[in-house]
Amino acid sequence: QVQLQESGPGLVKPSETLSLTCAVSGYSISSAYYWGWIRQPPGKGLEWIGSLFHSGGTSYNPSLKSRVTISEDTSKNQFSLRLSSVTAADTAVYYCAGQSAVADNWFDPWGQGTLVTVSS
């Protein structure tokens, strides 16, 4: 059974870089699966941030592309999110999720999410 767990600072200052890690258990991240990050501002809907393919390639939301980097650490079986130059608008619950390696894929399973607040 694949399980994901997000970790990282819960408070980030404006203009700094948000960094989160998603630890994967029950499956090797270098196998045939994709991995994604999704966020949800308080009281609002879901927003896709980006995805990491098992080949190491990435795809990002065009609205965030200039500030986002998603990378993998296969030795630790985890993948990471970095979002630079954050503002209060980046305050959200951040989820990591697995994606099936098929066309038009879906997100399953999801981590429990971690709240990141951007504030000085």
Add this chain to the structure above:
Amino acid sequence: QSVLTQPPSVSGAPGQRVTISCTGSSSNIGAGYDVHWYQQLPGTAPKLLIYGNSNRPSGVPDRFSGSKSGTSASLAITGLQAEDEADFYCQSYDSSLNVIFGGGTKLTVL
């Protein structure tokens, strides 16, 4: 504003049937991309409810069903139960293969 349009809220009494629509365009759903649905219970992470327009993952009751036609998709819930009260989101892709979500629908069981 989300690319996929969902009604902000729907409601129904226990035992009734409700439907939630997800309206897109010729650049996403209408281009043939599959639609997936997620249920988010209060205070929890979203959970996959329907994938590939109409398929239920193991463990999802058959009271939940999905369909797709043209530029829209629908989620139907029959035999409504109190524990179904949640937010529901549709998800698909655009022509640039970016993931897109609907704005979400809050289901209230009266």
